[in-house]
Amino acid sequence: MSQSRQINVSKNGVPVIAIIALAIVFSAGLFVVGFDQGHIFSLVYGEQAFQDMYLHELTHDMRHAAGFPCH
Amino acid sequence: MKTFLFVIIVIASGTAAGVVQGGMNLIFVEPSLDQAIGIENQHLFAKGEAEDNSEFWIKYDGYRIWQKSGQVLAGAILGASIGSLFGIVFAFSKNSLPGKTTVQKSLILAGIMWLTVYLIPFLKYPGNPPGVGESETVVLRGILYLTFIALSGFGALGFYKLSKKLKTKKLIAVAGYATFIGIAFIVMPQNHDPITLSMDLINSFRMMSAFTVSVYWISLGLFLGFLWNYYKPDKEISSSFH
Numbered sequence: 290m291s292q293s294r295q296i297n298v299s300k301n302g303v304p305v306i307a308i309i310a311l312a313i314v315f316s317a318g319l320f321v322v323g324f325d326q327g328h329i330f331s332l333v334y335g336e337q338a339f340q341d342m343y344l345h346e347l348t349h350d351m352r353h354a355a356g357f358p359c360h
Numbered sequence: 361m362k363t364f365l366f367v368i369i370v371i372a373s374g375t376a377a378g379v380v381q382g383g384m385n386l387i388f389v390e391p392s393l394d395q396a397i398g399i400e401n402q403h404l405f406a407k408g409e410a411e412d413n414s415e416f417w418i419k420y421d422g423y424r425i426w427q428k429s430g431q432v433l434a435g436a437i438l439g440a441s442i443g444s445l446f447g448i449v450f451a452f453s454k455n456s457l458p459g460k461t462t463v464q465k466s467l468i469l470a471g472i473m474w475l476t477v478y479l480i481p482f483l484k485y486p487g488n489p490p491g492v493g494e495s496e497t498v499v500l501r502g503i504l505y506l507t508f509i510a511l512s513g514f515g516a517l518g519f520y521k522l523s524k525k526l527k528t529k530k531l532i533a534v535a536g537y538a539t540f541i542g543i544a545f546i547v548m549p550q551n552h553d554p555i556t557l558s559m560d561l562i563n564s565f566r567m568m569s570a571f572t573v574s575v576y577w578i579s580l581g582l583f584l585g586f587l588w589n590y591y592k593p594d595k596e597i598s599s600s601f602h
Binding site (some may be wrong): 306351352 | 361363366369370381382385389390393397412426427428430431433434435437438440441442444445447448451452480481482485486487488490493494495498501502505551565568569572573594
């Protein structure tokens with residue numbers, strides 16, 4: 290009995306679960322670095338998060354450097 | 361396709377390219393940012409909103425060190441984010457991209473995406489250092505910028521798909537996209553926020569910013585190309601017995 294190994298390149302086999310996972314990473318990362326003004330932390334800290342804007346301040350320099358609108 | 365491996369190499373290459381960009385920003389972009397924030401501080405002193413004393417500067421220096429450390433962390437997050445989009449597009453388009461090797465294909469796609477989702481939107485809505493841009497318009501500017509990126513990205517994809525369906529030459533798709541984005545460029549509203557800093561500072565910031573973003577796209581193309589080539593997430597080995 291002999292064994293043969295075959296390498297198959299799948300043409301249309303991009304898994305849906307991978308696309309969903311990567312789409313979540315894309316959206317969440319883009320929002321955190323590019324657009325958050327306290328929104329994410331407001332889920333825990335309420336209105337205070339919009340005053341502190343912790344993520345905005347932490348990502349501030351990259352936000353400017355990557356070309357996102359800021360002030 | 362090996363799902364987990366695919367996701368991991370996409371996120372790893374995006375994160376690594378983002379860390380490279382963050383590191384480059386510390387060298388090339390931070391001097392412009394420091395200069396612009398320095399001018400903001402002078403305005404605060406002039407308006408009496410802060411006092412120019414040692415207490416201010418100790419606090420300020422500590423704050424800026426913290427913010428600069430965020431440059432690399434934010435680079436990793438943004439890198440993984442944009443890299444994820446790149447990975448999805450690459451997985452679907454790999455077989456139709458020009459280039460002999462995976463790395464060449466990956467670099468070509470990185471070039472196309474750099475042009476359509478970064479450079480062309482940047483020409484319409486160029487980035488600015490701190491001190492330029494009103495707080496009241498930041499949401500509007502964000503929406504306009506994202507809309508233009510989406511128009512450019514989906515426009516490029518749409519004209520490519522159309523040319524494939526109609527079996528026309530790729531040059532016609534390029535011309536169609538150029539016309540479409542040219543119209544969008546004219547029709548989309550301008551950013552009317554006043555420029556309050558010297559154009560020398562703004563231009564130097566924009567050049568350095570465009571340089572490091574371009575380094576990100578090249579790194580992303582190289583990292584994903586090499587990792588894909590090494591791990592081959594789209595190849596499945598099947599065994600059969602005779």
